[in-house]
Amino acid sequence: MAVNKKIIIKTLEEIALHMELLGENPFKVGAFRKAAGVLEQDPRSLAEMDDILSLKGIGKGTGAVITDLLEKGESELLGELREQVPDGLIPLLKIPGLGGKKIAKLRGELGIDSAESLRAACEAGEVSKLSGFGKKTEEKILAELETFGQRPDKLPHWQLEPVVRMIETVLDSIPEAERYMVTGSYRRTAEMSSDLDFIIVTKKPDQVNAALAGALPVIGTDASGEAKLSVTVNADEPVDVDFRFVSEEQFASAIHHFTGSKDHNVRMRQIAKERGEKISEYGVEQEDGSVLTFDSEENFFAHFGLPFIPPTVRKDGTELERTDELKTLIRPEDIRSDLHMHTVWSDGAESVREMAEACRELGYSHIVITDHSRYLRVANGLTPERLRDQIREVRAVDAELDGITVLCGTEMDILPDATLDFDDELLSELDFVIASIHSNFSQPQEKIMERLHAAISNPHVDMIAHPTGRIIGRRDGYSPDVAQLIEWAAEYGKILELNANPYRLDLAEEWLVLAAEKGVPIAVNTDAHSVGQLSYMDTGVRYAQRAWLDRDMIVNTWTLDRFLSHLGRKQ
Ligand SMILES: [Zn+2]
Ligand SMILES: [Zn+2]
Structure with missing residues (x-):
């Protein structure tokens, strides 16, 4: 596998986690986390970094891991650490509330190395005696262990x-x-x-x-x-x-x-x-x-x-x-654009230019660069100043590249208080505006709908991304009234997304069918955070077929002219 920035970051984080599990010195663990953070914050892709080892925050130990990855495609250190961590320890990370530190403590003080020994210790009341655990935590862990390791039906x-x-x-x-x-x-x-x-x-x-x-x-x-x-x-x-x-x-x-x-x-x-x-x-x-x-x-x-x-x-x-x-059913070969993707400006692995070149390779006529907005700190979301810098870069890449049009966009957070992360003036400088929810999933449906309405009724917002926030088999998302959202999309003339990331496939099939009935245009987007993830499009299109979506109602099958005139904007 080709090493990209994401892989380096993930490896550094995994090393930190394994060290933590082994009870290593917190400073050593912290150095690996810090190096991962430094790379995350750096707006350049790997290919654009000629000085990766001299970056502030990359030391001798972390630098050696990066060199290892670049030269051999894998980290010897991570391999060694994996050998040392008992097999039964890693699955315990799936228990909510148990991170590397806590598991290291359980291992260090009680000798816990598997779900079985953790269960025994909880039942004997030993876990609640450890500082930082308590009776409630112990009960919660026991409850989680009830279904732990059971094989799901599907x-x-x-x-x-x-x-x-x-x-x-x-x-x-x-x-x-x-x-x-x-x-x-x-x-x-x-x-x-x-x-x-x-x-x-x-x-x-x-x-x-x-x-x-x-x-x-x-x-x-x-x-x-x-x-x-x-x-x-x-x-x-x-x-x-x-x-x-x-x-x-x-x-x-x-x-x-x-x-x-x-x-x-x-x-x-x-x-x-x-x-x-x-x-x-x-x-x-x-x-x-x-x-x-x-x-x-x-x-x-x-x-x-x-x-x-x-x-x-x-x-x-x-x-x-x-x-x-079947004659007009959406097919993979009908797709000519991808309207939702991330770059190193926020939490993606590659640069604007690298994403654009990869999309040109796929034969697309146009794409939109849509990095996160400032509210999403964990993803290094863009401030208004950085977004304006990015707009300049996107325009420059667009001017340089033949054969594909690169448009400026954003994936703007809809904040918990039902306001939007950017003001209208800034939004009006963009070609395409996505709004989406990444926070406070547990709010009552009424509040969630207030947030979605604030976004969809804003004249600058063009599309709602991953409208329910679900992760298949993991979480239901924030449970909006999807039928109402579809009504609003029809009323305000907005696009809804079928997020093609296989984890999401959001909107779900039944809602796509309803959206089609109401004449709401759908965009199948990869939400790619790396060049490799651009291939999610195939799964997205196949999923769209399940809902019998006609190619004409899929925004990404449209020509650039038709897309822009739908948005009511001229370049
Ligand atoms: Zn998102
Ligand atoms: Zn996204």
């Missing part, structure tokens, strides 16, 4: 994605695996899936089976044979994975069958039955008992007189009556 798409990539890398290294595809609800871009299903074309299932079992971090095997391998793979959370071995001829029917959904398959089987045919996992059985196979999923559908139905809309079966709408 895992979010974002959590499965790295597991899918890992498996794909293994499959790519097995020559006998000629072709493969991940199917199931994951392929349909469902928010959550209970397992992963891979279909693999091979003439030597035994060899592929053995190679997979040997290369994957398997912690349990359910079935293992010529047709199928079912294992549990060790990742952040354990993941159940089924591998099915098929022949080249069976592949198209198999990926269709195992992609589902169940209701989609039921509907397809009805259609087949009406024609005297029978769909199985591996082909379409004819009345005479022979089995038809297909060289592609497209041809499988064509056999039934249907166009290709994207996996994302294979849902309750009604999609088979909506094939006309």
Whole structure:
């Protein structure tokens, strides 16, 4: 992996955390945190820093880590520290209220090195006797430990994605695996899936089976044979994975069958039955008992007189009556812009120019640079002065670069008291203004709606980003009245975002459907904090398909002229 600034910052922070867990001298720990902070605050990307080691706040120890990262792509020190920290300690960080310092104390004074020993100590009342803990904390920890380590029924798409990539890398290294595809609800871009299903074309299932079992971090095997391998793979959370071995001829029917959904398959089987045919996992059985196979999923559908139905809309079966709408369904190739991204000016990893060049590479015609505003201190949000400096830089980059238009914007915080972080005068100097909530999620809905109304009714605000603040499988966000927000968007002519970050996918599907009904334009944005995250667009577009969004209502499919005239501004 190419080392960027974010990776260096993360490594320094992780070293600090591991040192803290090991009870290291606080000054040493502090030095690593400070170095991370210095890099976070520096407005330059890694490529623009020729003096990284001489920066104030980077010392000998932290400098050595940075050199290590730049030369080898990884930190030897972090590797050593990881070895020293007991395996059971890191998961304890997931317990709310337990940070590195507190866990170090539990380890130092009570010898705690796992959830089990922590539970025992709490039950014996030992934890509450430590200074800084108390009876209430002890009870809270015990309550958290109740559900600790339990396997969730379903895992979010974002959590499965790295597991899918890992498996794909293994499959790519097995020559006998000629072709493969991940199917199931994951392929349909469902928010959550209970397992992963891979279909693999091979003439030597035994060899592929053995190679997979040997290369994957398997912690349990359910079935293992010529047709199928079912294992549990060790990742952040354990993941159940089924591998099915098929022949080249069976592949198209198999990926269709195992992609589902169940209701989609039921509907397809009805259609087949009406024609005297029978769909199985591996082909379409004819009345005479022979089995038809297909060289592609497209041809499988064509056999039934249907166009290709994207996996994302294979849902309750009604999609088979909506094939006309497929002609204008949003597709990845329709996207020509990304309207929400961060740079080193706030908490992004790359410079304005680097983000712009990467987007040009993706074939976009225009983008908007939208760094955080001053309220978001943790993200090094921009003061009005810094935003004006940034506007100058963005204009300069735009003038220098051919082939892409770079617009000035902001992701402005909507403050807890329902005011906006920048005044109207400053906002009027920008091409595109995003407003969003990053704080005080627990306010009553009424107050949250007051904040959202203040933003959406402001004539300078063009879009509300990640409108609910949810993180899939982690937190619900600030629970606004989304139906009301959609009404307001229609009334004030504002854009709502589908944030394509796989953690967010916010707005959710049901709300996208309602927004479409009300004619509210949607922007699918990556909210990228690095060049690599620009690829979130693909997940975002696939998720938008689930809501049957028409490409014409997606702002990022519009030409620059249409976009600007919609905003009512001239450059
Ligand atoms: Zn945001
Ligand atoms: Zn953002």
